Structures are given as structure tokens and as C-alpha cells.
Amino acid sequence: SSSSASKTCYQDAKYCCQRITPLNHHNKKLTDALEVLEKQADFLGGDNNSSRALAFRKASTALKALPKTVRNMREVENLCDLKGGKHCKRVVQEILEEGFSSEVEDIMNDEWFQTVKIFTGVFGCGAATGRKWFDMKLRSLEDVRRCQDINLTTEQKHGLKFYDDINTPVTRHEADVIQQIVAAEAQQILPGTTVTVTGGFSRGKTTGHDVDLLISHPEEGKEEGLLAQILYALHKKDFLEYTDVQNSSYNEAAIRQVKRNQVMDHFERCFSIFRLPKRLIQDRSELNTDQSTVKLGENTLKMSPKDQANTQRPTLAEEGSGDVEDTTNKTQNQDNSDETGNADDRNVRTQSQDAGLLDSKLTPCVDSEATSLNDGVRDWVARRVDLIITPHSQYAYALMGWIGSRMFNRSIRDYANREMNMTLTSHGLFDKTKNALIPAKTQREIFEHLKLQYREPKERNC
Template sequence: MMVPLKRRKVCGPVSDRGTTVKFPYVVIFLVERKMGASRRAFLSRLGRKNGFQVEDDFSDCVTHVISENNSADDVRTWLDLQQKGNVTVELLDICWYTESMEAGCPVEILAKHKLQEVQKVKEESVEFLIPSYACQRRTSLDNHNTNLTDALSHLAENAELNNEDGRAVAFRRAAAVLKALPVKVTSITQLRGLPCLGEHSQRVIKDVIENGVSSEVESTIHSERFKALKLLTGIFGVGAKTADRWFKEGIQNLTQLANSGHDLNRAQQAGLEHYYDLNQPVTKAEAEAIGDIVKKAVLDVLPGSEIILTGGFRRGKITGHDVDFLITHPDEGKEVGLVSKVVSWLTARGLLLYQKNTRNSYLESEDGPAQPPSNMDRFERCFSIFKLEKKEMHSKHLHPGTQSSDQKTSIEHLQYFQANDLSNSQMRPNRNWRAVRVDLVVSPISQFAFAVLGWTGSKLFERELRRWAGQVKSMSLSSHALYDNKQCKYLRATSEEEIFTHLGLEFIPPSERNA
């Protein structure tokens, strides 16, 4: 900011620093903006030493305003703020001041010394109008800019693997903006005025548009570190921190991990054993086949229950990484303990290769929700690896469709796995079933609408919903409830539409939440 007006100084022939003023007709004020306080102080002392009158504060007696890296418009704006807009002063660049110091007297003011006017160009019309928050815009599965969004997603994934969450979210938000555009982007100028596109993201986008690929992205995805961390985090139960620790120990593939002597937990053992299956995309038909089995299990142990297939499949995707089911019962309280009963039913029939149950730990307080340790909700649930018989898969009509991004990612992942690790026969075990990641989540009916919204995704859409709730509406949103921090009360809802209304947002159907 400019140095504010403090008090008017009395002009006189003697400097307030005790030096004689040689040029009383020149009273100088140095603008601190972009110059910095320390440089301004040094230049002020230099001027006074050479007999110039340099004022610390702007006043009516100032005749020469000296600025560095500011336009004439910038300085005039500042003068207006000081209510000095009509004062006749010379607006000069720092070069006049330094030349005067060298000459030992005020030099003649030439055109080059005067602050330049900003050349105002005719503003181009903004091609796209996109809201800042992903929860304000509709994003279908029709992505016209996969080349750009894939590049940004690779950088986001790399940031996540390196525990750089802020950078990862920035890239995800930039990619989400591009996904929402109705046409293919062919010039960086088309993105003028769009939100969430930082300088780094724009450099990557420009590189892809002009050269077909981003050199930074190519360097990243072909690095040994990225490939190894991606491979290791593909193991169920292994996060970025664990993978990074193993990589630093020299472990870069599954054979090295298996021979390392590490004591893997149950989840990691199951993840390593079923690595190939769990990194294959799950089709909609497979998800529905598992859904038929889960529905039978749930209704057998608690008749009247409701089961919904959530996640990407609810948003219209034809493949996914896992399968999520949300379960409730219309009578509040009857759902308690349902997970353990369903797990027993499935286990008795040999349908679970791995399972871990958690109890519902959510507590509602009159003072509002406490800050959770993570964004993970606290429902009763079961994380499992399901054993799906191939006869169940083929009982559904399979539609090959086009290759989705999930399929492309899994294929690339497994090609690297094949090239660096096990043989083809080991990768593709000859058996009549496959392993599938399945989550069973049980919600009380009073929280069911929030749970459905939270478990539908996409991950970024949900993050943006919570950000909108907190930053714009002063509310706290989770998969359990919505709390109004101004009214100090919970806002109840029995449908997703009601939650959007509470948040002051237009309702967006699941098929358009693919941010």
C-alpha cells in the first residue's frame, strides 16, 4: 500500500535531518509501493545528503512524486485516496531521481522520466462464465477436454503421493473447471476470466494446447518415484506415507515388497494377494450383481431396509474402482448392529475375502458438531473385499461402451505392474471368481439424506459443498448433518433437494456432480 497521509509538514529551507536544502523549489516524496520501506529509507537519506528536500509524508508542499514500477494511473489513484487529486505535481520515475543524485542537482525532466500511462486495450469478451465453486455448476460425464484434465490430474495425483494436499486440491479444482466447459479448449485465451486456474495450471494447459503434451507431466509420470508410489499405493490398505517409506528403503515393486520381510497388516496382505483384481475396473454389471447379493443379505437379517448403490455408479459412470452401498431402515434405531449381521450372513456363504467393521461413533451436540479428526464420516460400516463368482457377473447383460478414464488408468497401472513384476499367469489367475472392493455403510434414517449426498460424490464436489457451506453460508456440513452456526441449530432434511435449499444452491442431480 501507499504510505498514508499522517500530518502536513511545514516546508522550509532546512531539512529536518539537519542538512542544508540546496534546492528549495524541489520538494520530493518517494512512493513506498513496490519500492519497499528499506529502499525508500535509503534513497531518502541519499537525497537529503545531497541537499534535496525529501519528505516522509505527502503534503501540499510536495512538487515531485517519485515512483518505482508504478504507472501514472496507480499514483493518481493513490493521490485521490489522499484527497490530493487536484494537486499539481510531477509524477516521475525513479530514473529521474537517480540521475539527479549522480548530477548533484535536479536534472531536466524529459519524456523518459515521466510515469507512463497504461495503454488501455479493448477488453475481450469472456467466452465462458463459470462459477467459482464446483457445487454451483453442472458437470456431466461428457468431458471435452480430457487431454487437459488428464494432465492436471496426473500432477494432482503426484502431489497427493507426496502429501502435498494444497497443491493437489489446486490442480483438482483447475481440472474441474475444464470438465465443466461445453466445448474443447484450443487456445489459452479462451480461459480468460475463469476461476481456479492458477499460474502453474495455466502453464501446463498452455503446454498441452501448443505441444500436445506437458513436458512437466511427462517427466513426472515417467519418474521412478511416481511409478513406484503409484504401484505401491495400489495395494489395498497402503497409503502415501507408507509407500514413501518403503520407496526410501529401496522397494519399488511387489516382488521386492514380498521379499522385504515387512510385517504387513491384514488389509495389506489381502491387498497384495488380490492386487490384480483390485486394480481392475469394476463394471456397472458387476456392481449390480454384488448389489443383488447384498440386498438379499440385508433383507434377510432386517426386512424393510433400504439399500442404495452410491459413488460413481450413482453419478452414471460405467466403471469404478470399488462399490459402495448405503443402507438404512425407516424405523430409527433398528439399523444399529446391522453391519455385523450382514457380515455374518456373507461370511457363512464364503463371499468375503477380507472384512473390517467399525461402529457408529457419531454424537450430536446441542453446541454444534465438534471438529472431526478427519473428513471421514463415523457411520457403522464394513470395509471388505468381496468374492464375486463369474456366473454372477455373466448373469447381467454387459455393455462394453467406450473406454472410461477408470479403465484407462487401470490399464496403464497394470501394464507397469506386468512389465516390472509378476508374470502374466500370476497376474491373471485362472479361477471362476474375482475380488472386488466393497463398502457397506449403515446410516440412521434421520441422517440418510446427508449420507446419500456425501457418499454420491464426486470427492471434489463434496469438498466444495463443505467449503461453500462454511465460507458462504456460515454452516457446517458433513455426511451426518448440517448445522447453522449463526442460528446455532441443526437444519433437518429428508432429501438431497432440501439440503441444497438450506445451502442456497440450485439442486444438481447426481449425473451432473462429476467435478
């Protein structure tokens, strides 16, 4: 009974990193409404609105952790992230009483809100640019495309050109195909390189707005120069439509002086638009939400019979390849390795083996020179892919940072700072009392350093 008691009580713990926040929760109606208010505040911009956005987000996050559907105001009144928020409370009350919030409906029907939402769907267009375009009397993507008075960035030009593709959710299957394409190239360039799907997919989401790939190598230092080589190899095979490479800006001082709630880290990275050949995804597209069976069929990856015979683990999804911390494989229910520790390390081995199997067996399929000249018959879809390089010594921290969610990171970093006098980033953990960096090999160790109970990635959907 004590364990169930503590279970209900930690769900209203102060920091969301102390709670379990599942992907599918019981209060979607309320959280969707609060997230509209959050989005509106984000679109409006400015310091005051960004604190308002955060307050809406915190309220929504608190509701996601509740073990059942809220029916009555009394059930939420004392949640610490709702207590002070009159606006949040009013909206929640309205929905509980009327079934909907007229304020939220009005926002969703508002031309400004709808237009800025469409504009911010353009890769490279943030809220400020979205507002600016609206103020220039632009009301549609066509208006933006035709407008002579704006200097579109290269990003935005691509964002407009591939708007529909990029705004079609990426499926888990597509993410896995992209991971395998990248892993195959990486493996050929530098055997042992690991390529891990992080971001929303690693938290159990079945779709996402992009694919976040964390790339590393078990030998510290070997990752240097790797990104350029991988990009070159992908480029030669016509997989890349657009790349924006940012060099590593990491130094020891950076982690000590990190600004609180700073999202960007200092890793070498590439924000890209990837050309994903349709023929690599077509045959499986209907199975893409079935995470237990995701694998690359023979139709998509050509392996010689000899390779297949040599292959002990022919697919990424084979039984037992799963891992708790797991970010590439789809074993949400396989928590059996839970107690054995060192899950990150196992994950690393798993992935380098997987990548090794596929080494150079990919048959690039597209005559993309011909097709890129004629978008009408494009046989690939544009997908947003983030490639991030991390040295092995920072891997666990980078993994935690890129698994997210954004709100989870914010909360655990706040917690570290306020409760432990430590600075947590995607590079490491700095103990300000001891004036020392604390290394960690696994995410589990990071939680231990912070005296927090471990939370699985799928429990970090705040």
C-alpha cells in the same frame, strides 16, 4: 436467451457445487495432465503439497465444467480456479501450444512416480507407505512380497494377494450383482432394509474402484445391529474375504465440531473385500456398460416360477422404477420424476421392494472352501466393497456424502461454511447462526437449505 446466458455463466461460478460437472466433458487432455500433477503432489505428501494438489484439482475441475474444448489461453485465463495458478496456466498453455506437456510426460515416465503409483494400488497402502517402500529400495510388488523387513498390515497382505483383481475396474453390472446379494441378505434379516449403490456409479460412471453401498431402514433405530447381522449372513455364504468394521462414532456434538474438509464420517461401516462368484457375472459381462439393460438374468439369480409370477417388477431396470436421485437404478435419462420432490423416499421404496423380490432366492454357488485353498482355480473375483449404515433421519445427508464426488463434497461443504455459516457433513446440516440442526428428507431439500440450485448426481463429477 436469458437461460442460456445463465447457463454459460454459472459454469465459471466460484464453487464447483454451483456448476454442472458432467462425467464426460470437453477438456480431457488438459484435465488428465493436471490430474497427473495432482497425483504427484499427493504422492509427495506434506501440507504444502496437499495445497498444491488441491490447486491442480480445482483447475481441473473448472475445466471439466466448460461447455466446449479450450483452444486458446484467453478462454481460461479468467477462470477463478486458474487465475492465480502459474503452474496450472503454464501446463495448460504448453498443451494448447505443443499438444502435450513435457513436464507431465516426465512425471509419468519417472520411476519414483510409477512405482509409488503401483504401490498405492495396494489396498491399505497410502502415499506415505508407498514412499517408504520406494526408499527401502523396493521397486515392484514382488519386491514388497519378498521383503522381510516390513510388517505388512492385514489389509496390505490382502491388497498384495488380490492386487490384480482389485486393480481391475469394477463394472456397473458387478456392482448391481453385489448390491442384490447384499440386499437379499439384508431383506431376509430385516424386511424393509434398503441397500443403495452410491459412489461413482451413482454419478454415471460405468466402472469404479469399489462398490459403495449405503444401508438404511425407514424406521429410525432399526438399523442398529444390522451391519453385524448382514456381515454374518454374507460370511456364512462365503462372500467375504476380508472385513474391517468400524463402529459408529456419531454424536450430536460431532457435527458441530466437525473439522473442515474432514472426509471420514461417523457411520458404522465395513470396508471389505468381497468374493464375487464368477458365474454370477460371466453371462452378462459384455453388457455391463449398457446401463439401460442391466438386470440379473435367470442364470444368475434363481427365482422359482411362482416367485416370478408374483413379481410385478422382475428386474431393477424395469421402466419407471427410475428415480432422479437414483443411485441403484440406471435411469440417467429418466428425469421425469424431477419435479415431484421426495425423490429419496421413492428411491427407498423402490429398493426395499427390489430387495424383497430377491429375498432368499440367491443360490450361493461356490464351493468356496475348496477354492479358497487353491487360488489357482478360484471361481470368484475379489472386489472392494464399502458397506455404510445410516439412520433414516440422516439418510439424505449420508446419500449426498457418499454419492460424492470427493471434490463436490469439499466444495459444497466450503460453500455451506463460508456463504451460509452452516456446517454440512454426511450426518446433517448445522446452522451456526441459529444454533440448530436442519433436517432434510431428500437431497433436494439440502440444496434448498443451502440456497443452491439442485444438481443431479451425474452433474457432480468434479
